[in-house]
Amino acid sequence: MAKRQFYIVSYDISDEKRLREIHKFMKDFGEWKQKSVFECWLTPEAYENMKAGLKKLFKPREDRVRIYRLCKTCRERAFSYGWGELPEEFEEDVIL
Amino acid sequence: MAKRQFYIVSYDISDEKRLREIHKFMKDFGEWKQKSVFECWLTPEAYENMKAGLKKLFKPREDRVRIYRLCKTCRERAFSYGWGELPEEFEEDVIL
Numbered sequence: 001m002a003k004r005q006f007y008i009v010s011y012d013i014s015d016e017k018r019l020r021e022i023h024k025f026m027k028d029f030g031e032w033k034q035k036s037v038f039e040c041w042l043t044p045e046a047y048e049n050m051k052a053g054l055k056k057l058f059k060p061r062e063d064r065v066r067i068y069r070l071c072k073t074c075r076e077r078a079f080s081y082g083w084g085e086l087p088e089e090f091e092e093d094v095i096l
Numbered sequence: 097m098a099k100r101q102f103y104i105v106s107y108d109i110s111d112e113k114r115l116r117e118i119h120k121f122m123k124d125f126g127e128w129k130q131k132s133v134f135e136c137w138l139t140p141e142a143y144e145n146m147k148a149g150l151k152k153l154f155k156p157r158e159d160r161v162r163i164y165r166l167c168k169t170c171r172e173r174a175f176s177y178g179w180g181e182l183p184e185e186f187e188e189d190v191i192l
Binding site for chain 1: 104106107108129130131132133147150151154155156157158159160161162163164165166167169170173174175176177178
């Protein structure tokens, strides 16, 4: 299976119904971490499917999404304060 | 002057008053990008001051913050869709 990479997906959705739809959609791709922030371990194919799906659900003039990819070094430097843990390393087939 | 690094700061604050305080506090450190997401170019000293300040404003049992640092490669792979632009490179003294 193709290697996975770690992504943070954060979005700003101006419409409640669309927000729920996107939240539901994103659950298939990663872990919900904060209001509009998901952490995802994705193969290149899953990454493309996620982006394509988000584009369909989105209204670019009203909403926005930011997707950041984090390499291992950047993951290791992540800091979390308060409840909830840091991004866990994905056991198998991960791109360093 | 010490080199700057790029950070994404995202937080979940359960109390409206505290949320406004933290939003105001964070404006001194970076650019507000989405509801609870700031992008910051910080020297090591500014990074420590920001973390210390957030810890003072925070209730760890109710709130949480995640701070991700992005290297140049990860920044270049960031994706933005909808309104708003991608993280701009900081002209001077940046850690690659």
